[in-house]
Amino acid sequence: MKTNNKKIALVTGGSKRIGASICEELHKSNINVMIHYKNSKEDALHLKDKLNKIRSNSTDIVQGDLCKTESYEKIISNVIKRFGQLDYLINNASSYFPTQIDNLNEDDWNDLISTNLKAPLFLCQAAAKFLKEKKGSIVNITDANENNPKKNYIIYNLAKSGLVSLTRSLAVDLAPHVRVNAVAPGAILWPEDGQESEVGYRENLISQTFLKKQGTPKNIAKAVVFLLSTATYTTGEIIHVDGGGTNK
Numbered sequence: 001m002k003t004n005n006k007k008i009a010l011v012t013g014g015s016k017r018i019g020a021s022i023c024e025e026l027h028k029s030n031i032n033v034m035i036h037y038k039n040s041k042e043d044a045l046h047l048k049d050k051l052n053k054i055r056s057n058s059t060d061i062v063q064g065d066l067c068k069t070e071s072y073e074k075i076i077s078n079v080i081k082r083f084g085q086l087d088y089l090i091n092n093a094s095s096y097f098p099t100q101i102d103n104l105n106e107d108d109w110n111d112l113i114s115t116n117l118k119a120p121l122f123l124c125q126a127a128a129k130f131l132k133e134k135k136g137s138i139v140n141i142t143d144a145n146e147n148n149p150k151k152n153y154i155i156y157n158l159a160k161s162g163l164v165s166l167t168r169s170l171a172v173d174l175a176p177h178v179r180v181n182a183v184a185p186g187a188i189l190w191p192e193d194g195q196e197s198e199v200g201y202r203e204n205l206i207s208q209t210f211l212k213k214q215g216t217p218k219n220i221a222k223a224v225v226f227l228l229s230t231a232t233y234t235t236g237e238i239i240h241v242d243g244g245g246t247n248k
């Protein structure tokens with residue numbers, strides 16, 4: 001079923017946490033949303049129902065494992081089948097876990113590089129002709145530490161620095177039709193699996209930020225909406241939403 005007169009956004013990893021906040025903020029800005037998820041179907045359905053109650057027929061969900069190459073075309077073609085167009089792509093999905101130089105392996109590489117770098121590239125490739133038709137826009141979610149590598153996260157660091165580079169390359173290659181930018185979050189939400197929960201770690205990190213506080217998913221979502229909707233003379237830019245950063 002198609003919906004007229006509204007812009008359409010695809011948010012990867014959009015069912016919860018920062019991705020869900022991006023979906024909600026886009027929706028508030030009158031944009032219809034395709035929520036991509038991998039495992040979190042219940043969260044995705046819950047968010048879909050919530051948004052469709054606010055504006056009927058405005059939101060749907062699409063499943064896909066971003067470690068599988070065949071997912072990329074499939075996800076984009078599902079958006080087109082469902083909504084008939086694609087105006088905005090937000091590459092938010094990510095895997096995040098430590099990889100120590102002594103024991104990292106190819107499975108770690110494939111997972112972290114696929115979700116954080118390969119999928120954004122190939123989703124952009126699959127989406128490019130639809131985005132060009134609509135003079136659309138892309139936002140990649142990177143990491144404020146892209147130039148300040150976090151110890152024992154070598155592959156994640158590499159993937160996110162690559163995503164910054166990809167953002168700039170795509171801004172060149174898709175110009176002048178499609179703008180491509182990134183938002184680089186600082187400390188927004190702690191991992192759900194207990195990483196970074198050692199005594200004092202989180203407090204220490206926050207105390208190092210200029211603003212001495214943790215950010216919120218809404219801070220990220222508002223920056224995304226700004227880049228997509230308002231920043232019409234901006235491309236190839238990385239906006240840091242990190243309280244001024246740490247370790248400077």
Ligand SMILES: NC(=O)c1ccc[n+]([C@@H]2O[C@H](COP(=O)([O-])OP(=O)(O)OC[C@H]3O[C@@H](n4cnc5c(N)ncnc54)[C@H](OP(=O)(O)O)[C@@H]3O)[C@@H](O)[C@H]2O)c1
Nearest residue numbers: 013017018037038039040065066067092093094187188189
């Ligand atoms: N949280 C922070 O403070 C922070 C700081 C710096 C940067 N960031 C960046 O901001 C973005 C959002 O952060 P977050 O903490 O909200 O992310 P998150 O919860 O760690 O992950 C977001 C989603 O990514 C999806 N995902 C993971 N592996 C996938 C795969 N193989 N295929 C498809 N989807 C996959 C998961 O979807 P399902 O649940 O559906 O499986 C997950 O819900 C990420 O790009 C992250 O790197 C976050």
